Amino acid sequence: MSGSGGVHALVRRAHEERVLAILRERGGLSRAQIAARSGLSRTTLSEITSDLLARGAIVVVNTDARDRAGSGRPAELLALDPRSGQFLGVDLGHTRVRVAVADAAHEIIASGVEEYPPGSSWPRRLSAGVGLVDRIAREQGLSLAALQGLGVGVAGPDPAGGSRADVLAAFAERFPAPIIVDNNTRFAALAEAASSAEPVQDVLYVRLADGIGGGLVVGGRLVAGAGGAAGEFGHVKVDPVGGVCRCGKRGCLETVAAVRPALTAAGVDDLGELALRRGEPRVRAAMDRVADALGRVLADAALILNPELIVIGGPLPFAVPEIVTRAGAAIAAEMIPGEGHPVIRAARLGDDDGARGAIIACFLQSPLLADYPEPRSVPDPRTAGSQS
Amino acid sequence: MSGSGGVHALVRRAHEERVLAILRERGGLSRAQIAARSGLSRTTLSEITSDLLARGAIVVVNTDARDRAGSGRPAELLALDPRSGQFLGVDLGHTRVRVAVADAAHEIIASGVEEYPPGSSWPRRLSAGVGLVDRIAREQGLSLAALQGLGVGVAGPDPAGGSRADVLAAFAERFPAPIIVDNNTRFAALAEAASSAEPVQDVLYVRLADGIGGGLVVGGRLVAGAGGAAGEFGHVKVDPVGGVCRCGKRGCLETVAAVRPALTAAGVDDLGELALRRGEPRVRAAMDRVADALGRVLADAALILNPELIVIGGPLPFAVPEIVTRAGAAIAAEMIPGEGHPVIRAARLGDDDGARGAIIACFLQSPLLADYPEPRSVPDPRTAGSQS
Numbered sequence: 001m002s003g004s005g006g007v008h009a010l011v012r013r014a015h016e017e018r019v020l021a022i023l024r025e026r027g028g029l030s031r032a033q034i035a036a037r038s039g040l041s042r043t044t045l046s047e048i049t050s051d052l053l054a055r056g057a058i059v060v061v062n063t064d065a066r067d068r069a070g071s072g073r074p075a076e077l078l079a080l081d082p083r084s085g086q087f088l089g090v091d092l093g094h095t096r097v098r099v100a101v102a103d104a105a106h107e108i109i110a111s112g113v114e115e116y117p118p119g120s121s122w123p124r125r126l127s128a129g130v131g132l133v134d135r136i137a138r139e140q141g142l143s144l145a146a147l148q149g150l151g152v153g154v155a156g157p158d159p160a161g162g163s164r165a166d167v168l169a170a171f172a173e174r175f176p177a178p179i180i181v182d183n184n185t186r187f188a189a190l191a192e193a194a195s196s197a198e199p200v201q202d203v204l205y206v207r208l209a210d211g212i213g214g215g216l217v218v219g220g221r222l223v224a225g226a227g228g229a230a231g232e233f234g235h236v237k238v239d240p241v242g243g244v245c246r247c248g249k250r251g252c253l254e255t256v257a258a259v260r261p262a263l264t265a266a267g268v269d270d271l272g273e274l275a276l277r278r279g280e281p282r283v284r285a286a287m288d289r290v291a292d293a294l295g296r297v298l299a300d301a302a303l304i305l306n307p308e309l310i311v312i313g314g315p316l317p318f319a320v321p322e323i324v325t326r327a328g329a330a331i332a333a334e335m336i337p338g339e340g341h342p343v344i345r346a347a348r349l350g351d352d353d354g355a356r357g358a359i360i361a362c363f364l365q366s367p368l369l370a371d372y373p374e375p376r377s378v379p380d381p382r383t384a385g386s387q388s
Numbered sequence: 389m390s391g392s393g394g395v396h397a398l399v400r401r402a403h404e405e406r407v408l409a410i411l412r413e414r415g416g417l418s419r420a421q422i423a424a425r426s427g428l429s430r431t432t433l434s435e436i437t438s439d440l441l442a443r444g445a446i447v448v449v450n451t452d453a454r455d456r457a458g459s460g461r462p463a464e465l466l467a468l469d470p471r472s473g474q475f476l477g478v479d480l481g482h483t484r485v486r487v488a489v490a491d492a493a494h495e496i497i498a499s500g501v502e503e504y505p506p507g508s509s510w511p512r513r514l515s516a517g518v519g520l521v522d523r524i525a526r527e528q529g530l531s532l533a534a535l536q537g538l539g540v541g542v543a544g545p546d547p548a549g550g551s552r553a554d555v556l557a558a559f560a561e562r563f564p565a566p567i568i569v570d571n572n573t574r575f576a577a578l579a580e581a582a583s584s585a586e587p588v589q590d591v592l593y594v595r596l597a598d599g600i601g602g603g604l605v606v607g608g609r610l611v612a613g614a615g616g617a618a619g620e621f622g623h624v625k626v627d628p629v630g631g632v633c634r635c636g637k638r639g640c641l642e643t644v645a646a647v648r649p650a651l652t653a654a655g656v657d658d659l660g661e662l663a664l665r666r667g668e669p670r671v672r673a674a675m676d677r678v679a680d681a682l683g684r685v686l687a688d689a690a691l692i693l694n695p696e697l698i699v700i701g702g703p704l705p706f707a708v709p710e711i712v713t714r715a716g717a718a719i720a721a722e723m724i725p726g727e728g729h730p731v732i733r734a735a736r737l738g739d740d741d742g743a744r745g746a747i748i749a750c751f752l753q754s755p756l757l758a759d760y761p762e763p764r765s766v767p768d769p770r771t772a773g774s775q776s
Contacts, residue, residue, distance in 0.1 A: 248726075342614065
């Protein structure tokens with residue numbers, strides 16, 4: 001930053017890196033879209049993209065001709081060279097492993113699932129995961145030689161145990177690429193944030209399952225927290241005289257709004273019965289209590305984090321969608337009058353949300369600038385959120 | 389990312405930009421510290437710093453000889469060339485403007501304050517602010533020719549009105565540099581996060597004053613939120629049957645723990661009397677209620693955000709430090725058993741926290757990569773946190 005020549009070169013490099021970072025996070029953008037995201041002028045951007053195209057670092061993937069039929073020359077969409085890298089997402093759940101493979105242009109080019117019995121040992125699950133990747137690669141003729149990154153989502157509380165270190169070791173031995181291991185519920189948050197045409201930057205995601213987990217996306221990035229435990233909506237107190245939670249505290253949201261206490265309060269045996277009988281008074285009253293407790297916790301979080309979007313997912317609201325509607329109304333009622341409120345919706349992705357989110361985490365972790373925060377400790381499986 | 393030559397050049401540029409970004413955010417680091425933060429090997433880093441030193445982009449600012457007396461050759465501390473840029477922090481409060489100037493090596497090289505009557509018009513305050521900068525520059529012989537950035541903090545609710553757009557226009561006319569305008573309470577959060585020897589990455593900051601404002605630092609960055617309203621701890625409900633808040637809701641934290649309701653509950657006239665009589669039963673009971681409500685709100689936020697540090701500031705806890713102790717105990721009691729809890733402490737900076745934080749916001753906004761989030765709307769002054 002001394003002479004002006006040095007400054008110019010640094011500025012140019014920074015601009016170029018910025019364009020690549022934008023395309024790494026989201027493939028298939030027009031020059032106008034890149035200009036809007038980068039804050040660069042059209043002239044500067046045009047120089048940079050010409051140079052990157054000439055060097056083969058980026059390519060024209062297609063045009064948005066369909067959207068602009070008849071309005072003149074279609075805009076070219078630019079992306080990183082798809083052949084320049086593959087990204088692998090793995091979601092190791094309680095009963096199955098899911099795998100998805102994406103190219104550098106962000107297209108999912110292969111995927112698969114393999115089930116195992118609940119309670120399977122970690123070595124068994126890990127070998128199923130690695131084996132599934134190998135099988136998909138073989139069947140689809142992928143060499144995985146250009147593997148740029150690997151994200152592995154791990155389900156929360158698990159009787160069979162297993163640590164992130166084991167997961168890391170099992171995949172690192174087989175795949176020579178940077179690996180991110182995180183909670184699969186947090187990866188799902190990232191996938192939901194990215195599931196709109198224009199990715200949402202600030203999202204609260206909560207999942208009501210056997211336990212209650214969640215994830216926060218702030219400024220487009222997954223929040224880890226100091227101890228890797230951000231997004232633990234399940235242990236916010238909703239009832240000072242409530243029941244004892246598995247975490248040891250009393251009256252946590254999880255003692256009210258996880259699947260088991262919700263079924264008990266409704267007087268039904270399983271989620272299928274819950275869905276069928278959800279019009280009955282006792283069941284409705286129980287689900288209202290779930291929605292109100294959830295709404296209170298999410299409202300407080302929304303006042304503090306000011307998100308654009310709140311997503312409520314997991315098997316419980318899937319069985320009883322009214323939970324989302326009622327919690328949404330409770331949240332809206334607590335927002336500051338006259339300032340609007342976040343969009344509140346049910347989760348839109350299916351069982352592959354964890355694998356998709358794991359891939360997005362890899363995209364966000366630039367292969368050049370490794371800035372994905374390392375979890376500073378391994379979360380206690382007793383209290384981490386659960387999925388699948 | 390096509391040929392390996394291209395990849396090598398890109399990697400090198402990215403590494404160089406990473407080193408510069410680290411020094412821009414925090415001046416005066418040894419090569420070992422830069423290596424730890426960048427994840428680069430000592431060999432790679434040594435090549436990069438040699439090159440940057442040769443080009444004059446960075447300099448050796450001093451050595452840490454004092455800390456290592458007798459332990460051999462002292463480590464060189466590197467920083468951006470201090471002459472290569474100046475950064476200006478301005479805090480426009482209700483009764484005074486504060487200004488601080490820092491060089492590119494992060495040293496505060498000049499500062500000053502000028503008071504104005506409460507309720508002064510915005511044009512008057514803005515001209516006081518611009519005038520103070522000019523006076524400081526003249527008196528200290530600073531040309532401000534190398535001004536790289538300008539952060540302007542603005543107090544919250546204000547009878548005199550005034551918008552961020554006015555502030556931006558007034559300073560932009562006079563200073564040809566990128567300008568960041570934000571709430572001064574949020575800037576204070578950033579300053580507290582940076583006030584330790586090793587800056588804290590994840591911080592909740594709350595300020596109990598005429599209103600209650602706050603700021604969130606996540607992964608070292610200030611959180612804006614979708615509407616620029618992140619950190620609004622004051623409007624979380626703490627009492628379903630509590631009094632009506634100025635925001636229109638009922639039982640907000642602000643109706644209990646802002647200065648005026650706290651004084652009323654304690655039966656005293658002002659903060660001086662509160663401090664003197666804080667051992668009396670009625671005053672203690674009132675302050676316990678403040679601390680318990682505050683503790684509950686911060687505990688829920690801490691469960692969700694998993695911060696490393698919680699800072700409680702503002703004139704109320706300054707007068708009654710027991711609020712911090714008791715709120716801290718309430719927070720600790722709500723954390724998940726066996727997982728530890730954040731450090732909870734009183735604010736440590738004085739009245740210049742807003743101006744210091746404004747400068748840090750400029751450092752974080754790389755002059756090359758403008759990634760400070762633009763607030764997507766101007767917060768309503770009725771509900772934004774207040775300061776000074």
